[in-house]
Amino acid sequence: MKSNTNTRVDIESSSPQPSLRRFGLTPLVLVATLTQLALLGCLQTRGGVKEADEKQQIRKQVQNLQQTTADVNSRFNDIDEEFRKTYGRVEQIDVRLTQIKERAEKNDFALEAKVKEQDQKLAAFREELTKLSSDLAEMRGQLEAARQALLSGATAAAGAATSGAAAPPKNSYELALAKFEAKAWRDAVLAFEDYRKTYPRGKNIIPATYRIGLCFQELGMNDEAKAFFEEVIQKAPKSKEAGFSKTRLKELASKKKG
Numbered sequence: 587m588k589s590n591t592n593t594r595v596d597i598e599s600s601s602p603q604p605s606l607r608r609f610g611l612t613p614l615v616l617v618a619t620l621t622q623l624a625l626l627g628c629l630q631t632r633g634g635v636k637e638a639d640e641k642q643q644i645r646k647q648v649q650n651l652q653q654t655t656a657d658v659n660s661r662f663n664d665i666d667e668e669f670r671k672t673y674g675r676v677e678q679i680d681v682r683l684t685q686i687k688e689r690a691e692k693n694d695f696a697l698e699a700k701v702k703e704q705d706q707k708l709a710a711f712r713e714e715l716t717k718l719s720s721d722l723a724e725m726r727g728q729l730e731a732a733r734q735a736l737l738s739g740a741t742a743a744a745g746a747a748t749s750g751a752a753a754p755p756k757n758s759y760e761l762a763l764a765k766f767e768a769k770a771w772r773d774a775v776l777a778f779e780d781y782r783k784t785y786p787r788g789k790n791i792i793p794a795t796y797r798i799g800l801c802f803q804e805l806g807m808n809d810e811a812k813a814f815f816e817e818v819i820q821k822a823p824k825s826k827e828a829g830f831s832k833t834r835l836k837e838l839a840s841k842k843k844g
Contacts (some may be wrong), residue, residue, distance in 0.1 A: 769804075
């Protein structure tokens with residue numbers, strides 16, 4: 587029996603439990619320690635997972651930022667291209683405006699030259715009209731003097747003349763007609779005009795008016811000629827002079843168009 591007891595005591599003395607207790611480790615403490623180590627491993631694993639997630643999110647943000655940058659660059663290129671096209675159109679418009687301005691300036695110069703030319707013609711016409719009026723006044727004086735001479739000599743001629751002694755004096759219309767036949771156009775105008783004023787209801791008033799128009803036409807004063815032809819048509823539309831006047835008006839109109 588003793589031997590058995592001693593054997594159990596030896597066995598117990600060789601058991602590791604006394605040595606674990608010596609270090610202060612009990613089964614509960616050991617379990618707690620193992621649990622803490624397991625939790626620490628889990629925490630480290632979770633930390634790694636969290637860090638990987640953060641890295642993944644950063645990568646996505648970088649990719650999104652790169653895509654946004656690419657989109658911005660593409661949009662900027664589109665805007666730059668559109669700006670170049672617009673600028674090109676603006677340059678074309680500037681060139682067109684310059685051409686229009688130059689053409690307008692040329693037209694202004696041409697118009698100004700035309701106006702000056704018309705002014706010169708008008709001044710020449712006024713000078714010619716003034717000269718014609720002066721000649722008309724002079725001719726009237728001469729006609730009046732000739733009329734007085736004819737009237738003063740008419741009495742003596744009536745008492746002393748025989749049947750074939752001398753030809754009767756010409757009247758004012760015949761004098762004007764003689765100047766017209768001699769192609770003295772200015773003198774004829776003055777003479778016919780004097781007849782019209784002296785005999786406003788004379789039988790030759792229409793022929794005299796028509797011939798004044800012919801004189802002006804021969805002098806190249808077509809507007810004045812037109813006025814007298816129209817007067818003939820208005821005052822004596824059924825006369826032969828009215829028919830002649832219509833023909834003359836057609837000629838003047840055709841020359842004006844040409």
